[in-house]
Amino acid sequence: MSEFKAPPLDVSSILHGGIHHPTLRSWQSNGRNLTKSMFIYPIFISDDPDAEEVISSLPGQKRWGLNKLEGFLGPLVKKGLKGVILFGVPMKMEKDARGSAADDPSTPVIQALHLLSKLFPQLMLTVDVCLCEYTSHGHCGILSSLPNPGHSNQPTIEMEPSAQRIAEVAVAYAKAGAHCVAPSDMMDGRIRAIKLGLMHAGLANRCALMSYSAKFASGLYGPFRDAAGSAPSFGNRKCYQLPPNGRSLARRAIQRDAREGADILMVKPSLPYLDIISDCAQYAPDHPTACYQVSGEYAMVVAGAEKGIYGLKEMAFETTESMVRAGASIILSYFTPQFLDWLDEEQ
Ligand code: PBG
Ligand code: ZN
Numbered sequence: 101m102s103e104f105k106a107p108p109l110d111v112s113s114i115l116h117g118g119i120h121h122p123t124l125r126s127w128q129s130n131g132r133n134l135t136k137s138m139f140i141y142p143i144f145i146s147d148d149p150d151a152e153e154v155i156s157s158l159p160g161q162k163r164w165g166l167n168k169l170e171g172f173l174g175p176l177v178k179k180g181l182k183g184v185i186l187f188g189v190p191m192k193m194e195k196d197a198r199g200s201a202a203d204d205p206s207t208p209v210i211q212a213l214h215l216l217s218k219l220f221p222q223l224m225l226t227v228d229v230c231l232c233e234y235t236s237h238g239h240c241g242i243l244s245s246l247p248n249p250g251h252s253n254q255p256t257i258e259m260e261p262s263a264q265r266i267a268e269v270a271v272a273y274a275k276a277g278a279h280c281v282a283p284s285d286m287m288d289g290r291i292r293a294i295k296l297g298l299m300h301a302g303l304a305n306r307c308a309l310m311s312y313s314a315k316f317a318s319g320l321y322g323p324f325r326d327a328a329g330s331a332p333s334f335g336n337r338k339c340y341q342l343p344p345n346g347r348s349l350a351r352r353a354i355q356r357d358a359r360e361g362a363d364i365l366m367v368k369p370s371l372p373y374l375d376i377i378s379d380c381a382q383y384a385p386d387h388p389t390a391c392y393q394v395s396g397e398y399a400m401v402v403a404g405a406e407k408g409i410y411g412l413k414e415m416a417f418e419t420t421e422s423m424v425r426a427g428a429s430i431i432l433s434y435f436t437p438q439f440l441d442w443l444d445e446e447q
Contacts, residue, residue, distance in 0.1 A: 122446070132424050134417075136443055140183040140226060140390075141176070141436035144327050145169075145208040147190050157323035158395055159402050161434055163189050166211055170219050179440040183224040185282060185432060186212055188233055189328050198242060198265060199234035203272035207234075213276040226280040226310065227273040229266060229294075230330075238332040240285035240340065241266070254335040259288055267293035274298055274307035282310040282366070286340045295361030310390060311362035314350040314376050317341035320369045320396030327395065350376045351383050358384045364430065368392035371419055374426040381427025390430035391423050398434040413442055 119125050126133065144163045146153065151165035152172075164172055173181070188209040193201040201207055209227050216225055232240045239255050241262030248254035267290065270281040281298075283290050291311050298304040317338045325331040342349055350373075354365050365384050367377045370391040380389045401419060405412035416435045423431055433439070 129425075132429075134420060134424060134439070134443060136180040136440060137182045138424070138429060138431050139181075139436040139439055140185050140224075140430065140432045141181060142185050142187060142228075142432055142434060143173075144187050144189050145212045147188075147192050147206075147208045151191075155323070155327045157326045158399060158434070161327065163191075163327065166208070166215055169212065169215060173216070173220065173223070176437055176440060177220050177223055179437075179444075181223065181436065181440060183226060184216075185226040185228055187228050187328055190234060191329070193234075195234055195236040197236055199231035199269070202229075202231055202234040203269045209273065210276045213273065213278055217277040224279050225277065226282050227278045229270045229273065229281050229283040230285045231262075231266065231269070232285075232330040232332070233328050237334070238330060239335075240337065241287045248335075248339060250339065251335075254339055255332075257287065257340055262287040263289040263293040266290045267297035270294045270309075271297040271301050271303065274303045275301065278307055280308040280310050280364075282312060284312040284315060284368075286312065286315050286337075286342070289360075291357045291360035291362050308363040309361060310364040310366060311357040311360075312368055312392075313354045313357040313362065313365045314367045314373070314380060315341055316344050316346075316350075316369065316373060318344070318369050318372075318394070318396070320372075320394045320400075323395035323399050344372070347375065347379065351379050354380050354384050358387055362387065364388045364390050366390040366392060366430075366432075367428070368432075369394045369397055370423050370428075370431075371397050374422060377423060377426035377428050388430055389428050390432065391426075391428040392432040393419065393423070393434070395434070401435075413438070417442070 146163040146165050149165040149167045151163050152168050153163040155161050186209045188207055190201050230240050232238055242258045242265055244256040244258045246256045248256045266283055266285055273281050298307055365380055365387050367373055367380050370393045377391050401415050
């Protein structure tokens with residue numbers, strides 16, 4: 101040892117005193133604690149009423165038929181599940197250029213809304229609104245015949261007709277009993293179009309509008325597209341989803357959607373975009389901030405745990421708490437069923 105002797109520590113240097121007990125540690129959260137009511141569970145609804153199909157790229161998740169929903173969701177509602185978001189998976193329905201199957205009365209999410217409102221009247225029902233699961237081309241809007249100016253193998257979106265069509269679908273879901281509609285298409289002007297559509301239908305005070313405001317063109321949607329059969333048949337979604345480098349553009353999208361009538365703003369994916377979650381909470385402080393831990397993020401956490409890199413529960417908590425710390429108060433998560441158990445356990 102050297103001769104050097106450190107001077108006595110200053111009183112402000114001692115941090116361990118505040119974190120030696122689990123309750124003390126829980127008080128370090130600035131009041132931002134994970135609770136069951138923050139979670140929305142994404143559910144895939146098949147048009148095969150008896151389906152209970154494993155989705156290999158999305159471990160632990162299944163495509164569910166209507167006849168299986170009571171048995172699947174009943175126990176989760178008992179454990180404190182407060183909200184779900186429904187995604188339609190039309191396996192047998194015909195797909196066309198305008199996504200007619202999206203709001204056909206027989207479409208799986210409309211059927212599921214009728215059923216779930218009866219089975220679980222307290223459960224909050226959100227429906228994802230998009231065309232990609234229902235269009236023959238797999239894109240999220242109506243396509244133009246004009247070439248894309250940036251690249252010949254990319255789509256060009258027809259702006260007004262896309263927003264109108266998406267609003268029509270959202271209103272159909274609201275009429276079928278959705279408590280909240282969540283457009284994920286990223287078309288310009290769709291929040292305004294949906295809000296006006298809900299007002300016109302007399303439903304604006306009975307259906308919330310959660311905008312996927314800052315949704316990035318991400319490599320993390322792969323397992324979802326497998327699950328929902330919604331991969332584009334050509335090109336990609338870069339001319340309507342945000343570029344990952346676009347922090348200022350995301351702020352503009354967030355502020356625009358707040359002005360256009362969104363009730364809740366969402367950032368997606370979550371873990372690589374914690375700065376955007378923080379911006380959303382800061383730039384739209386009068387709207388709740390939601391974030392979506394998307395399929396690829398979920399699959400990454402599960403895969404790492406299976407490789408023995410970390411414990412599953414430990415990393416599910418750490419990633420989810422980072423989102424809450426950044427500013428989210430609503431979390432769309434495939435881990436929701438586990439959190440309903442974990443949040444009852446000693447931390
Ligand atoms: C549909 C939609 C997608 C997701 C939610 N809604 C996929 C996409 O934009 O291609 C992704 C959700 C997930 O990955 O869990 N537009
Ligand atoms: Zn889409």
